[in-house]
Amino acid sequence: MKSFISLALVISLLFTMVNLNLREEAPKSEEAFDPAPFMHSPQSTANGIMISWQWDNQSNILQINSQSQSPFHNIEVYDEDPSNMIFEYLFVDQVNTAEWNMTISDGNCTCMISINSIEGHLHQIVANIGEEVHVPMIAMTSTPSTDPHRGSISYAGNSYNVNENISLSNTLIFCQFSAGHQSCESTISDYWNNVGGLVDSFSVNWTWEGDESFSINLNLQDVSQLSDGEYYVGWALRDENLLSSWSIIPNTLIVDRKAPEISLAGPVMVNESSQKITIDASQTDDQSSLFYSWIIYLPDGSARGPYEDEKQYLNDVVPSLLITPNISGEWIFKATITDEAGNQNVSNLTLFVANLGPVAHLALNSIPIQDGSSHQLVHGREWMFSANASTDTSNDADELTFSWLLDGVEISAQSEFHLEEHEISGVHMLNLIVTDDDGARDEISISLIIAGSEETVKEGKSIFVAVGISLLLVIIGTVSIGLFWARNSKRILPDWKPNSK
Template structure:
């Protein structure tokens, strides 16, 4: 019987969910916008329905409707009006603000129903409404079930999350006046019917199935208690539907609530390489499995650096919800930490160690544009300017700017902090060996050591003279060869020998 007309029942529930909160605004964020009824839910009237109340806003554009909700799947219009009978502004001394007192009456002498009276505010984009349940006449009265008014509005209409083996949901039950008069509230027997269906994507993926539930009813406050383990309910998203039946077997409306059952901790695993070089980035993937479709979780990343200092990750280092990438700036042991929190509030902490190895710098030395190799001998002038430059030395990108340079002459430290050594830096007249040491921030170094031979001034003059003599000799020889060749050519052209011709070769006549 309860499975009939599910679509219509859901429609009625959503309408009731929006409208059955008496004396409160539909949206907590609009706390200043409130309309109150002087009458309580469950009012019993016969003939004339007279409603009064107060409002925190001017009721210039409202509509009032009377809806017949006598059956669980019924929502029929009985009466309506595009305005209220009277609206009178007044000053509220307690709040020092302007309020509006309102009044409206309906003639319902020919009506017997469980009705819902709704006042809708039409001047806002989001339709806001306020209402009260009224039992009219003597027939067609039934219980009305609604979310508990003791809970905040945002909890009433949001998905509730439960992480234990039992969960409780509170409701308010309105009973027809004649039933309350006949039985004390402590002796009223309420039958509850609780149904559940998987709803991973906000809609039921299967038909509703009934589950066992106990309840406690005290002063119209109904508390439903469900044992998750006893009902074999696994973790997941569900749509819960609750309906009650009174002693006269009259059914209430259905109240639907989305819930999440999450009893188990998520399984979390970090995947990353165990060792990298200082120049390489570290990519960490995290896999989280909470055991049901639609589960979500929050990951908080942190990195413990080699010196033990923790740091938060940058937004640019988070590639997506489950991947982290960062570049280590120092060698040593890094610890990547992930704190995972699932919908049930369970916390899991996982870590992964990554060893970062330093790369030693590469020393490069040049003299007069030429590359100086380790162990070579370089001839330099004893007097004059010269420069040895190591500024082409390289290291990883994070160490390049912090390279340090140390220069040694004949095994003794000469200077540091400069990537070049010039002739003016050495005051000693005679020296034989020069060494440069390039050091990174991890104290790893590269060295180039070479011997130098200082060229004396006389040797340099002799060398220059030899070069000039060689050039002059080469030029003289070249001129002599040219002259000789010209003479030979001329002597062949002016020779005194007679050239003989052979006779008797002409044809005879």
């Protein structure tokens, strides 16, 4: 009997131990089959940027994955107070795919994830982490480019934690860039306590879609109170329960509705030459980068653009020209200057180029000859006349024309010519006329006497006879006058007689 009781006790004890072991292992079995405590977001893509996130509520780690068509510029993660930055990173290398891990220590966050590409494209999403109340927020999916704007601009995005049954107040806020980011942050964050405050805010229509997306359209031409300049743009959002949020959009807005004030400088009158002059529009005033277009109207009425060697480049644009004023007359330089916003202005500069006429130089057998001189040429020789030393401005020197006239008849149109003894004889007049391409001219005239020729001998005899006759007449006249005076002197003088005693 005792043996039976002992056996029963052993069996009962074994059963109890097995039962206890099963109870202890059961929770382990349940834990092994429970899903992991992760939260995932769907992928969100806008402006060529994809963002997704994953939350581990055991390790309190938020993992963000992103891909971008153009390399990343920076990422920021902050909660409903943008000044409370949870994570930020500025890319140095060009990267198109990245993963970030960050710790949310208290496990609660209405986290704004904002990623910018180097081309200025922006994409934002909101990650609701934890069980605390999440304030209403908006994430921008489209913003105006960073270029200056003068017309319509638009923003688009998605709302988060917005109850469609609760009324919502929202506004777009502009803060002068010159005030500084920190000052604008302070002002925009306090917007609901100081509505209007120190910032420019406008009643802008926000178009809400059924899927909680929105768009904002604003024509800058209609907002006269917004002066030209660069602005931080922020938004402020508040529901009827006074839950609010705000943010500054990463991309600034440049408002530029004013045309460039052109400053076009250069001489208004110069002498025709090959010396270069500068036509300069580089001092044109505008707040953005400028683009220059030039048209040159020449004295003959034709028009052309500047040649490549006339363009004076500065950062890939041509704000000035280097011109050779080699054509006399009126030049007009037309500068059309356009800023980045598309504002445009036009200005003209008129330049009068005065022609400088040629200066004729004549040489006989390489000996320079003066205008108006006379030259006796020896009979029986050959003579070379040259105008090669004639001068003009360098641009006209190659275009000079020559005309040699002997006694009024053109005998050559070359810069030099040979005159042989049998071609002329006697006394002649030689003229040299030098003309440039503008019609300006200079002239030299000389007398030529061919010594030893028949004509000059005859002319010499005639001169000798004339001179002889003249001398004979002079002698006869002199003798006659002497005799006349001699006779008259005898009549005037009294006779002399000696005294008698």
